[in-house]
Amino acid sequence: MMMNIALAIMYLYPTANPTRDFTVQDNGPEPVLRKGAEEKGRVRYEIRSPEVGEEPVEGVNYRYGIDYNLLVEGEDYDLVERGPFIAVWNLDVPQPTEAELQAAWDAYQEYEATKPPELTEIEQLQQENLLLKAQNNALSERADFIEDIIAEMAMQVYQ
Known part of the structure; x- marks a missing residue:
């Protein structure tokens, strides 16, 4: 069974509020560019036109982005499943490592297995x-x- 990060965190910090103290997120498959594909799919997006006499500034007047419609999956980029991860951490304690989360998940499962049925x-x-x-x-x-x-x-x- 795959680790449930939110339950592992709640096992480590029982007083934590999952809607305020931390957020676990899973973005699904995300594109990862292969070497050299960035230039091929690079597109300039206009944010706002520069004023008269103003020099265009990246991030203010325009930005560069990747248009995946111009790229070929498997050739220019791959879809990689990152899995669930801690996206927001607002607790006053250090964010747990992957090993600490795995140990907490194992302890949680052991606890659930020995807990009498409700x-x-x-x-x-x-x-x-x-x-x-x-x-x-x-x-x-x-x-x-x-x-x-x-x-x-x-x-x-x-x-």
Whole structure:
């Protein structure tokens, strides 16, 4: 079974809030350019026209990007599955390494395997009912014992 990074982090840091403290992301297959393909697929995108007399600046007036429609998969680039990764880390502790996450995942799976199964609502009510009956019986026996002691004390007093 593939490691669930979010569950491993929650096992390491049980008080962490997964919506605020960290984000695990999986982008799916991502293109990775092969050597020399960058120039072949490079396209200049205009951001805004320079003002009169202004020299165009990359990042302000234009930017370069890769147009994968101009490239051939398998020849110019490959699709690589990166898998899930920690995209955002807002905890005050250092981000765990891959080895620490794997150890936490293994410990989490071991914990889940040994954890008793959760009871259904009916089973919980049945257990609660048994506990209440046992407590009621214990209180009843105690009351009988106290009655017997009071009766004995009364016999001693009236003799």
